[in-house]
Amino acid sequence: MQYYNNYSYNYMDMDPEFYQRPIMQVDPYTYPQNFPMALQLIREAVSGEREDQMFYSYLISIAPTQEDKKIITGIRNDEMKHFGLFRQIYFELTGQMISPSQQGEFKRPSSYCQGIKQALLGELAAVEKYRKILFALQNRRHINMLTEIITDELRHANLYNLLYSKNECHEEKEE
Numbered sequence: 001m002q003y004y005n006n007y008s009y010n011y012m013d014m015d016p017e018f019y020q021r022p023i024m025q026v027d028p029y030t031y032p033q034n035f036p037m038a039l040q041l042i043r044e045a046v047s048g049e050r051e052d053q054m055f056y057s058y059l060i061s062i063a064p065t066q067e068d069k070k071i072i073t074g075i076r077n078d079e080m081k082h083f084g085l086f087r088q089i090y091f092e093l094t095g096q097m098i099s100p101s102q103q104g105e106f107k108r109p110s111s112y113c114q115g116i117k118q119a120l121l122g123e124l125a126a127v128e129k130y131r132k133i134l135f136a137l138q139n140r141r142h143i144n145m146l147t148e149i150i151t152d153e154l155r156h157a158n159l160y161n162l163l164y165s166k167n168e169c170h171e172e173k174e175e
Contacts, residue, residue: 028132038136041129042090043098049083050104058108059115075119075156082149086145091144113169120160152158 028034056076081098088096090099109115111119127150164170 013100027044031136031138034132034136039090039094041133042086045086045126045129045133046083046090046098046100048104049100050102051106052079054104055106055115058106059112059119062112064112064167068167071159071163075159078152078156082152085145085149089137089145092139094143106124113164113167114166116164116169118159120157120164123153123157123160124143127157 028037053076056072056079060069060076062073063072075116087098092098109118130146130150130153134150137143137146
């Protein structure tokens with residue numbers, strides 16, 4: 001592939017172990033084979049709700065400006081909505097209620113910038129997971145709900161990227 005300034009970029013060159021990875025056992029694109037995996041991923045998403053709330057509350061408490069606090073508060077509120085949507089989808093698919101863990105612990109980031117970086121990477125990882133759920137959905141309403149969640153996660157990643165840049169986090173030493 002050719003990119004800017006004729007620099008050749010080969011994705012597989014970035015990961016020399018690409019060919020040694022085990023082949024996925026579940027085809028993420030084929031229903032109904034992907035359905036049990038999707039249900040498990042929904043349970044996992046909901047199970048981390050308590051830790052996520054504590055993490056967002058901590059980030060808000062250490063945010064350096066009101067603008068940062070407002071952005072992170074908006075993201076936290078979206079995430080709480082997502083947990084509700086996941087519970088609703090799970091109930092409609094299985095007839096069973098799924099409740100979040102009431103216990104939770106999170107590891108405090110060493111700095112605000114480290115927290116922002118952690119949140120940014122978490123949002124991107126969530127998109128990868130949630131796509132697998134999306135591939136297993138058949139109901140248009142559920143697909144729309146997951147599409148909303150995924151596009152929110154992408155928007156959140158962009159907002160965290162803004163905060164990372166705005167706070168000049170790239171200048172902070174890595175630990």
